[in-house]
Amino acid sequence: MSTTPESTPPTGSGRSILSRLRRIRWRKIGLFVGSLMLFILGLETMRTGARGLAPLITGLLQVSNPVNSLGFGWLFAYAVMSGSPVAAASLTFFDAGLIDQVGAFAMITGSRLGASLVVLLIGAIYMLRGHERLASLATGVLALSVTASIYLPALPLGYLMMTSGVLDGLIPFNPQGALISLIDVVFGLPVALAGRLLPEWMVFLLGLGVIIASFNLLDRALPNFSLKESAFGQIARLLYRPIVTFSLGFGLTLLTMSVSVSLGLLVPLSARGYIRRENLVPYIMGCNVSTFIDTLIAGLLLGNPKAAVIVLAEMSSILIISLIVLLFFFPAYERAVLRFVIAVTRTRKRLIAFLIAIFALPIALLFVR
């Protein structure tokens, strides 16, 4: 007598394998793999179309030095309301020879400055409509202030690290190996098709759109982190050591690859929607270091070791400056940043002036010759 597999009851070990398989969140894994594939596809597409933006970058905008690149990356992030796609784009521009290594480095820094404004912009629109009080925007202004005050001093350090070649040996493998061949096999056809059917600049925009979609998909693929039951459950009320919240921000952004997601993870920890500022400043500093992980992956996927070195220089210089601040000047730094935040959010006029300034500044940088 034969039995079909469906009618056979699973044995003890079979049952445990089945129950383990059922516990795996296949949907999340599917979303994660899908977002990764989209990320690679978007990157390859952008890379193919990057040259098409030459008339805009080297012609119309004349992005020719690191200062222009900083402003360009900053404004570009405003335009797409996100930093990561712009950072990836800057690497493709470098790969296509539109900007040099230092320019790409500055553009990535600009992209993060622009990204930290997004939180503030949403809040400002909300506030200008009369919904909330100015103080509600403190976190947005704080994120931008912390980012600018760490990233800008890190620029010269990163430049030195990049040009001195100290980071060159840190890329242990040749990215132009099997991985790149595999990417060519899988994504070569659709990218080539897009290249044949569309003008180059449109191919780039298509790639940018795909990359933005991949980040959105990745946000949905993330498991639900619950910090509430962890040692950090009382982050809204208790005072943690700065190095602890710095590490927490670093670790969570490394996992989530998004500052806004890792900041969002703090929200459920506070029933009343606020957090101790002593905990938030180092947390943002930690986020700001590991937020480059996706750009590092992009650098490696491009198969251009120099592109990966740019990102390593960015991460290392920001990490070094952050640790120096954290270990030696943290109380003074924290006071200065918070004083600035309070000054900006004190009156509506000041906030509007601040918003105008942070729009005018990158535009001005674009015209520095």
Added chain:
Amino acid sequence: MRILVASDGSECAREAALYACHFARPAQAEVVLLGVVEKPQTEPTLRSALDALREEIVRQGVGECAVKIRHGEPHLQILAETEERFYHLTLVGVRGQRHLLPFVVGGTAMRLAQHIRSPLLVVARARPAIRKMLICTSGEQPAENNAVVGGALAALIGAEVTVLHVMSQIPLTLDAKVEDLERSAAELIASGAREGLHLQRLLEILEAHGVERTRSVPKVRHGLVIDEILSEVREGDYDLIVLGARPVLEGQSWWQWRALFLENIPNHVLTHTRRPVLVVRPVDWAEWRF
């Protein structure tokens, strides 16, 4: 009441011992002067210094004062003494310049502040009288111990008490209740906000320990916690500051080790002020009713 005064025979230890008299006299407390001998040849000198100090304390009107000598590392011997016998209060004096304090007091007072279970009073510069006390609270339940110990001592000497909470929060979301972040202590109490209820509870504990409502004031400051505590200490000219400390690590569970993540506020305050600071960990409330 039983008070332990750790002394190395120095002038700052003498100041701490005489400061202890503020509490020992009205409480008719037993004072134990503990000297720790690190090198055997120093024992006779230390013993005679402690005997002289004992006589001075008795002259201050303290009825019962004994001298005890132990041998070994000072902070370990002080800890051992407090583990072997119950003391309501342990006092240590510290010396050194303000900016060198972290290094100078790192030896004994800082280590004690990290490991001692009973309330520890660190005296950098004794005050002539104790009229004003500042009890700091984190806004959490363990801070009730600060009110128990601080209240019992304040009632003993008739001091005025300010209960301070620092709101350092900023809004994380656009729909946060920002009004609470700007309110005074009275407004928080009136509105029934979390911090207000906590302050109210601390005032009740103080009253239960003998501090009348007319002598206790709740206060809320807004800003960075350590900065605001130090500003309040300077502006209020307090004679004694009471702070809570994170629990002593015993290595029994992860939940205990998470205390390592927390900021060491007493450490910061001790290094930045020369006022006497009382560091409090959870105590048996019944033992703190005199």
